[in-house]
Amino acid sequence: MDETVTELENFDPDWLALREPVDHATRSRRLEGLLAARLTDRERVRVVDLGAGSGSTLRHLAPRLQELGVAAEQEWVLVDHDEDLLARALATPVPAAASVATATVDLADRDAVRDVLSGADVVVGSALLDVLPAPVATGLVEVLSTLDPRPAVLFVLTVAGGATSEPEVPGVAEGFDADQRVHGLGPDATGHVADAFAAHGWSVEREATPWRLSTSPLLDAWAEGWFAAAGVPAQPLSAAVVPHEDLLAQ
Numbered sequence: 001m002d003e004t005v006t007e008l009e010n011f012d013p014d015w016l017a018l019r020e021p022v023d024h025a026t027r028s029r030r031l032e033g034l035l036a037a038r039l040t041d042r043e044r045v046r047v048v049d050l051g052a053g054s055g056s057t058l059r060h061l062a063p064r065l066q067e068l069g070v071a072a073e074q075e076w077v078l079v080d081h082d083e084d085l086l087a088r089a090l091a092t093p094v095p096a097a098a099s100v101a102t103a104t105v106d107l108a109d110r111d112a113v114r115d116v117l118s119g120a121d122v123v124v125g126s127a128l129l130d131v132l133p134a135p136v137a138t139g140l141v142e143v144l145s146t147l148d149p150r151p152a153v154l155f156v157l158t159v160a161g162g163a164t165s166e167p168e169v170p171g172v173a174e175g176f177d178a179d180q181r182v183h184g185l186g187p188d189a190t191g192h193v194a195d196a197f198a199a200h201g202w203s204v205e206r207e208a209t210p211w212r213l214s215t216s217p218l219l220d221a222w223a224e225g226w227f228a229a230a231g232v233p234a235q236p237l238s239a240a241v242v243p244h245e246d247l248l249a250q
């Protein structure tokens with residue numbers, strides 16, 4: 001298998017670091033504002049980050065909530081099955097607004113997920129839903145729906161499929177999306193999870209959050225994996241639009 005694809009599937013820390021600034025710039029400010037509006041009168045907020053990786057969401061959202069008027073002490077729990085990524089998160093300076101703990105949990109383990117979500121006011125996940133198989137994603141919504149009170153849930157930067165490039169290369173998007181569906185929900189993820197939340201009585205808001213890439217190391221790295229997963233010979237790209245979607249359930 002192509003090395004870059006292997007790295008992307010294993011969530012190489014260099015790949016996560018490369019995408020972090022673009023992810024931070026892309027996340028829906030509107031949905032963050034709706035989330036913050038629920039929290040402005042709180043003294044303490046427990047935030048559980050599912051599939052936290054090396055801590056990108058913590059570094060973005062903790063100061064962002066403060067900017068949006070959330071004065072609460074933020075207690076973050078970073079959850080992932082990859083201990084090495086969690087160790088990297090702890091080795092990076094923690095935003096002043098937050099205290100941080102980690103939990104090594106497989107999201108397919110419902111009992112462990114229920115335990116780690118206990119007492120959560122906010123549950124977040126970034127670039128997560130598309131890599132999960134349908135039963136795991138459905139199980140997450142089912143566990144979230146048993147919590148009393150229910151937290152607010154913000155899942156951001158879920159791959160939405162149908163990427164376009166300059167120059168156009170026919171068949172790559174279809175091939176890549178089909179490959180994504182072999183490994184997880186892929187581009188069907190936000191729709192699948194939105195339906196599951198709605199079936200359990202949650203109110204759901206969605207917003208498109210596409211990456212708009214021009215010549216850059218991120219474009220090169222993304223394109224290498226895009227072509228390889230599609231089984232199409234790579235060629236240089238000058239730009240790409242990579243659709244993602246954010247979802248807030250409450």
Ligand SMILES: C[S@@+](CC[C@H](N)C(=O)[O-])C[C@H]1O[C@@H](n2cnc3c(N)ncnc32)[C@H](O)[C@@H]1O
Nearest residue numbers: 011016051052053056080081082106107126127
């Ligand atoms: C694309 S990375 C995103 C990481 C981070 N949220 C970010 O935005 O940089 C997906 C993360 O989900 C984690 N993950 C995937 N499947 C998981 C599972 N079944 N249980 C726990 N973590 C999982 C991976 O280890 C990885 O850290």
